[in-house]
Amino acid sequence: MKKEKRKISVMIANIGMGIICLIALFPVIMLLISSLRPSSELMRTGISLAFDWSVLNLDNYMYIFTEANGYWGWYMNSLIISAITIVLSLFFSAMVGYALAVYDFKGKNLFFTFVVFILMVPFEILMLPLFQMMISFQLVDTYVGVLLPMIVAPIAVFFFRQYALGLPIQLMDAARIDGATEYGIYFKIMLPLMTPSLGAMAILQGLGSWNNFLWPLIVLRSNDMFTLPIGLATLLTPYGNNYDVLIAGSVMTVIPIIILFIFFQRYFISGLTVGGVKG
Amino acid sequence: MKTDHNLATNPNVATQKPPRKPLMKFLNSKKVVPYIFVSPFIISFLVLTVYPAIRGIIMSFQSVLPGQVNFVGLANYDRVFNPTFYKALTNTTIYVILTVSILTILPIILAVILDSRFIKLKTIFRASLFMPALASTIVAGMIFRLMFGETDTAAANQLLNWLGMESVDWKFNAWSGMFLMVMLCVWRWLGVNILYFLAALQTVPKELYEAAEIDGASIFKKFWYVTLPFLKPVTIFVVTISIINGFRMFEESFVFWEAGSPGNIGLTVVGYIYQQGIQQNDMGFGAAIGVILMLIIFIISFIQLVLTGAFKRGDE
Numbered sequence A: 001m002k003k004e005k006r007k008i009s010v011m012i013a014n015i016g017m018g019i020i021c022l023i024a025l026f027p028v029i030m031l032l033i034s035s036l037r038p039s040s041e042l043m044r045t046g047i048s049l050a051f052d053w054s055v056l057n058l059d060n061y062m063y064i065f066t067e068a069n070g071y072w073g074w075y076m077n078s079l080i081i082s083a084i085t086i087v088l089s090l091f092f093s094a095m096v097g098y099a100l101a102v103y104d105f106k107g108k109n110l111f112f113t114f115v116v117f118i119l120m121v122p123f124e125i126l127m128l129p130l131f132q133m134m135i136s137f138q139l140v141d142t143y144v145g146v147l148l149p150m151i152v153a154p155i156a157v158f159f160f161r162q163y164a165l166g167l168p169i170q171l172m173d174a175a176r177i178d179g180a181t182e183y184g185i186y187f188k189i190m191l192p193l194m195t196p197s198l199g200a201m202a203i204l205q206g207l208g209s210w211n212n213f214l215w216p217l218i219v220l221r222s223n224d225m226f227t228l229p230i231g232l233a234t235l236l237t238p239y240g241n242n243y244d245v246l247i248a249g250s251v252m253t254v255i256p257i258i259i260l261f262i263f264f265q266r267y268f269i270s271g272l273t274v275g276g277v278k279g
Numbered sequence B: 001m002k003t004d005h006n007l008a009t010n011p012n013v014a015t016q017k018p019p020r021k022p023l024m025k026f027l028n029s030k031k032v033v034p035y036i037f038v039s040p041f042i043i044s045f046l047v048l049t050v051y052p053a054i055r056g057i058i059m060s061f062q063s064v065l066p067g068q069v070n071f072v073g074l075a076n077y078d079r080v081f082n083p084t085f086y087k088a089l090t091n092t093t094i095y096v097i098l099t100v101s102i103l104t105i106l107p108i109i110l111a112v113i114l115d116s117r118f119i120k121l122k123t124i125f126r127a128s129l130f131m132p133a134l135a136s137t138i139v140a141g142m143i144f145r146l147m148f149g150e151t152d153t154a155a156a157n158q159l160l161n162w163l164g165m166e167s168v169d170w171k172f173n174a175w176s177g178m179f180l181m182v183m184l185c186v187w188r189w190l191g192v193n194i195l196y197f198l199a200a201l202q203t204v205p206k207e208l209y210e211a212a213e214i215d216g217a218s219i220f221k222k223f224w225y226v227t228l229p230f231l232k233p234v235t236i237f238v239v240t241i242s243i244i245n246g247f248r249m250f251e252e253s254f255v256f257w258e259a260g261s262p263g264n265i266g267l268t269v270v271g272y273i274y275q276q277g278i279q280q281n282d283m284g285f286g287a288a289i290g291v292i293l294m295l296i297i298f299i300i301s302f303i304q305l306v307l308t309g310a311f312k313r314g315d316e
Helices: A003-034 A039-045 A060-065 A069-102 A108-119 A121-136 A145-151 A154-164 A168-179 A183-194 A197-210 A216-220 A228-234 A241-262 A266-270 B022-028 B031-057 B075-080 B085-115 B121-134 B137-145 B155-161 B174-201 B206-214 B219-246 B251-257 B269-279 B283-307
Strands: B063-066 B070-072
Touching: A003 A241, A003 B085, A003 B121, A003 B137, A039 A241, A060 A241, A060 B121, A069 A108, A069 A145, A069 A154, A069 A197, A069 A241, A069 B031, A108 A154, A108 B031, A121 A216, A121 B031, A121 B269, A121 B283, A145 A216, A145 B031, A154 A197, A168 A183, A168 B063, A183 A197, A183 B031, A197 A241, A197 A266, A216 A228, A216 B269, A228 A241, A228 B137, A241 A266, A241 B121, A241 B137, A266 B121, A266 B174, B031 B063, B031 B155, B031 B283, B063 B075, B063 B137, B063 B251, B063 B283, B075 B283, B085 B121, B085 B155, B085 B219, B085 B269, B121 B174, B137 B251, B174 B219, B174 B251, B174 B269, B174 B283, B206 B219, B219 B283, B269 B283
Parallel strands: none
Antiparallel strands: B063 B070
């Protein structure tokens, strides 16, 4: 009798969880289905629950792959900016996190406290002075202008420091006896050991850059320099007739990330749960 | 601290190495190496964070016009406290209160359910709840805009009509505008917060549950007296970052109304900075709003540090 009761409540819990997950996935599913609907109809009706299944077709995708050159320009910009941001910010912050973890040096704790303190300064106060700087260095509307502020990643410094604290220090002494330089030790021995943390931070920085909005909105001026979020946002007008690019383009923006997520779930989860960074 | 390992165990190491040029030797000494490792970051940090932060504070006391910068004392701050700013601050505060309470309570409940041994398909559930965090606010906002359109054919109104209710002009009422922004944020961040709580749940010792069971505690008593105390640190963390991110909110509003919402129903503090500092090019005024925002965030961070006892333990 009691067992029966338990079985039923377990079933209810599972079904309930399933329903909540479906609700969470619902907007994504609706996006996929709607991208197959004629764009003019989509603009008129919005995403609806009941629609004509027989008119679903691939026209929006045909259009975006053949005629929407502007869209692929944005795509390239986003890819280039994200790639450079990942490489530079990881290069800078991994070294610092490592140094903070394995070496003892004067000013280390001061430096660390300093980083913690500055971490609390919101980007929004830096934004106007940074914009002024970009104007005076003529970096407005350039890749460098967009990605420069993003290469300072204190969160990544924390993460790498935490990870490097667990590295086998004995290896360093062994390598020193073999005549390796400190730089050789870092690049040839320790950095490869930090790969999992590099993966997590690459995803944090990459996704942050891929989805970044406010700063690119300020620095980017011309249509052919826009990144994907900025470009797509320009299509978000109530009178727009670009819903084909908007909807199929959104799918093409999200799908690669979802595919990466399926393969590298572990890195995504550890990357995105560090310090609750807003993407 | 763990970092205090014996780096200096072998002082002869340097002499055992093959002879090198003095410069190389200097660059390779353990006194110098850490500074070299740290310097690129420090330089970029000083130029791109510290300098702008100080500059921003100074700017808030200036009137900044092209080629003409004057100190105006507190004039910018005098102007900041106007009805539009209060509107922005009120909107932001309501948004913060709503998102923080929903994004703390709901994830705790869902994490506890997900953690129980009766739930099958854990990985799939977790992954699908996490998935929305991958979409940018712009893409997510576009989906929401199309689902919450004004027409009777958009998903949200269809649902209301089926339930026998009137259609709603989602983007044109104060309450529904707020609802849209909060929903968008909750949808994107629910899965991430669940992961925080799931991680914390793994730290609860299983024996405690067994002991509580022997004492005949009900599920709710077990949750209240055993689980919740272990979730306290992560809860403080989640609440703090949610408050801070809430005060920094901009995109969730921009995606629905671009730069201007009817009656400023979607105006936020950062939106106001963007409007005044960038669009109106009144940078001094924008910087003053920024400084106020920074103060709010500092106070919240300070409260968090006190709550987590950071000042008591002294370190980390």
